[in-house]
Amino acid sequence: MSRIARGAGAFGLAAVVSFAITAYGQGLWGPLVLANLRLSPAVPWAPPLMALLLAGLLLYLSGRGWPASTSTARRRLLRWNPMPLSTFALAVGSGLLALVAFAGLWIAVSDLVHIPPGVQPSAAGIPLATAIPILLMSSLAAPLSEEAAFRGYAMGLLEKAWGSAPAAIVGSSLLFAAAHFPQGLDAAKLGLYFTAGLLFAAIAYLTNSLYAAMVVHGLGDVIGFTLLWPHDQQAHAMGFGDALFAPALAAIAIFAPLAILAFRRLARASKALRDPRAERPLSPAPVAA
Template identity: 30%
Template structure:
């Protein structure tokens, strides 16, 4: 390893950062899907247990389940992997001012441009627009804050732009292929046509931040600001851009 960063314009390739990931099993690509799969399983299990009747789950329980599952998945990987593999899979270091600024700008582009454009596009072909998750109960509010505002930005960046991107890059050897694969899976875990399209487009910006700075902090900041913006718009503290 020569120790150069991804941000070095003379060497725009992160192979040294992902060498330990080459030995991971193929099913590691399924790990980022575990949180959303867990929520579907819990909800489906509730309906099966009640023979198809409404199981009476609390409002926004799916976000609570996804948040808990994300924490457990990352904790398990942290314990299972040696520190070299973990650092390769989850590159987190002190960010530069430029990286933080890029994260803020990226969030503005996502909320102010991509979100409304996505809703216009899907509405034009007959699909429902994407609206942020709100809450009418205390439990529902806690579920959204925990699962969407706090856990999701950090966990999804570690899982998709960290572990999944790094593994695909180590196996395929091409940044474009790794970005494409990780962005497509990122889109799949978001419900609805508008949700998938917005996730894919914003996922491309998040991937660019990850690659440009060889770090997850800028991408996490952008993701967090997008989710926080959606939440405060949903509860009426900011005018909606969607």
């Protein structure tokens, strides 16, 4: 088999595996939320049920369950590796700087090129005691399942098959963007998701762990739920006619350079974590002394 065919086969396998994981994590949460809101909106039963389902998914992906022959491979692909607390804090801080710049980029793009609004359930008429747990779980379900799917399994499979971390980062980010086509089959919007995928993948690669990437992804979803997606759904003026356009440009100009400097520092601080000779046991805790 040619090298190109093997590479394409690895990309296909990564797509199937990552989409299956995402379909479980995201595909179950959507119907659960709708059922909760239609059947008993005053009782937030969907979030705890989804928490149990996610726990089962992550236990399996971390090597538990059948078949035992794939247990070690599943543990490695999940990339739940510990890191020093200082590195974890630096990774999350770097991601936050990048998120501010990314939020500015999203708003700027939506003010220059019309992008279709995403699918977001309306919170109108939902009791606060139900809305808050649903929002929190919505900000957890995607980071946990999507990081495991794309920055864990897909990126790991591609890096092993292609022998190139940058190529694996790009490949997994393409898959991440493709998985968001239900939010709008639009080149500009999928390009934004691809950019977000690069951000999360860079954190996962530099730290050789999903913990910081999951936190940053979750914070990004909070920004999406509260600012970016509502902005897309509401009619607004384009360009400088939108009150958020100038602040968005300022956010890009200020926070993008700061994020680049922070990521350069993170790359230096986490160099030992990426050493293939440093075999470290997996731990359920995100940080280790």
